[in-house]
Amino acid sequence: MTQSFRDKLHGEGYRLTRERQVILSFLETAKGHHDAVEIHQRLRINGHRISLATVYRTLNLLAELKAVERLCVEGQPATYEINGADQEGRPHHYHLVCSVCGRVMDMDPGSLGASMQKLEEKLPQTYDFRATGHQLTFFGVCDRCASS
Numbered sequence: 001m002t003q004s005f006r007d008k009l010h011g012e013g014y015r016l017t018r019e020r021q022v023i024l025s026f027l028e029t030a031k032g033h034h035d036a037v038e039i040h041q042r043l044r045i046n047g048h049r050i051s052l053a054t055v056y057r058t059l060n061l062l063a064e065l066k067a068v069e070r071l072c073v074e075g076q077p078a079t080y081e082i083n084g085a086d087q088e089g090r091p092h093h094y095h096l097v098c099s100v101c102g103r104v105m106d107m108d109p110g111s112l113g114a115s116m117q118k119l120e121e122k123l124p125q126t127y128d129f130r131a132t133g134h135q136l137t138f139f140g141v142c143d144r145c146a147s148s
């Protein structure tokens with residue numbers, strides 16, 4: 001858990017309750033994308049007594065505070081992951097979503113030699129718009145679905 005997030009919670013008048021801490025550390029260690037039902041199940045398996053309603057409520061709050069990122073894909077439950085921008089050493093990434101099975105893959109823009117950061121920097125000159133962040137999702141068919 002990053003100190004900055006603790007401060008942020010505090011600044012917004014929230015406390016780091018046990019539920020919030022448990023869900024955050026789950027997403028930190030589990031990595032990747034998880035929906036509320038899955039997070040709830042995994043926490044129960046690990047012995048945490050937490051209701052599904054609390055998981056939903058906590059995820060909403062954490063998403064609002066940008067501690068976690070919510071990814072919505074039509075026809076699929078929303079998934080959550082630790083906000084990449086807040087994680088040290090983890091680059092900002094984009095998403096590849098399979099329209100057939102709903103699988104979500106993380107894509108590192110650096111792997112393609114492309115940088116969205118550059119685009120963001122150029123926005124003010126061209127559109128007089130100062131970007132504070134961006135989200136990019138590609139939709140398509142994954143390798144598993146393409147080959148079956």
Ligand SMILES: [Zn+2]
Binds near residue numbers: 098142144
């Ligand atoms: Zn697929």
Ligand SMILES: [Zn+2]
Binds near residue numbers: 081093094
């Ligand atoms: Zn992701």
